[in-house]
Amino acid sequence: MRIRYLKKTEEVLENSPWVIDDPTPVAGRWRQLMKTGAEGAGRPKLCLEIGCGKGKFICQMAKAHPDTLFVGDERVSTILARTALKAMTESGDRGLEALPNLRLIRVSAEELEEVFAPGEIDRIYLTFSDPWPKDKHAKRRLTSDRFLPIYRKLLSPEGDLCFKTDNDALFEFSLESLPAAGFRILDMSHDLHGEDFDRLSQQDPGVLVTTEYEENFIRIQKNIHYLRAAALR
Numbered sequence: 049m050r051i052r053y054l055k056k057t058e059e060v061l062e063n064s065p066w067v068i069d070d071p072t073p074v075a076g077r078w079r080q081l082m083k084t085g086a087e088g089a090g091r092p093k094l095c096l097e098i099g100c101g102k103g104k105f106i107c108q109m110a111k112a113h114p115d116t117l118f119v120g121d122e123r124v125s126t127i128l129a130r131t132a133l134k135a136m137t138e139s140g141d142r143g144l145e146a147l148p149n150l151r152l153i154r155v156s157a158e159e160l161e162e163v164f165a166p167g168e169i170d171r172i173y174l175t176f177s178d179p180w181p182k183d184k185h186a187k188r189r190l191t192s193d194r195f196l197p198i199y200r201k202l203l204s205p206e207g208d209l210c211f212k213t214d215n216d217a218l219f220e221f222s223l224e225s226l227p228a229a230g231f232r233i234l235d236m237s238h239d240l241h242g243e244d245f246d247r248l249s250q251q252d253p254g255v256l257v258t259t260e261y262e263e264n265f266i267r268i269q270k271n272i273h274y275l276r277a278a279a280l281r
């Protein structure tokens with residue numbers, strides 16, 4: 049049963065026009081690769097979601113913002129395959145032609161330096177990252193000092209990092225780790241879906257689109273924390 053499932057995962061990933069199996073040769077060339085017609089309007093914005101899960105957020109963002117380029121990264125193959133299937137649904141079963149501003153990659157966050165050139169990304173989304181609550185696993189948190197220097201390097205001078213989480217401890221941790229790694233917190237809220245919502249959505253349209261995890265936490269009325277931060281230069 050499991051073997052059949054894995055085979056299906058590989059089949060989905062191999063056949064999906066959005067999945068780039070080996071993205072390292074694309075480093076520095078993402079905008080050339082994703083020819084969307086947006087090139088005429090100057091340098092299109094490139095956004096990366098790290099840990100995109102089953103892909104609701106990245107697929108809906110790509111559909112809602114055809115002039116912006118989106119890359120969804122998920123390290124688990126079976127989960128990335130779910131995103132690939134979702135992309136097909138969002139394209140109305142019309143494929144890459146209907147959603148040309150999206151690509152999906154299967155790398156772990158620590159490998160992103162091999163996949164993007166310095167300054168190539170305008171916005172990084174961290175959405176409901178695994179909290180890794182034990183102190184001994186703190187380095188695995190996607191807002192730890194193991195990852196933040198990588199994001200700093202890949203972000204453009206005007207770039208920013210947007211972070212949503214339900215997890216109180218991970219948010220508190222990130223409020224300390226980001227400034228310590230040379231980021232400035234530009235906006236934040238402890239209740240994203242409360243009265244700050246409209247203000248925050250003006251700087252980040254990602255506020256308006258929920259992820260799978262976010263939907264679950266909204267359902268049980270758990271407050272969502274949010275921050276937007278820029279790398280100090």
Ligand SMILES: C[S@@+](CC[C@H](N)C(=O)[O-])C[C@H]1O[C@@H](n2cnc3c(N)ncnc32)[C@H](O)[C@@H]1O
Binds near residue numbers: 259260
């Ligand atoms: C809690 S889930 C959240 C999924 C989705 N963002 C959402 O909000 O519904 C976190 C996801 O991040 C992925 N992930 C964790 N660490 C990662 C890493 N170092 N690189 C890439 N993906 C990672 C996990 O496999 C998992 O699918």
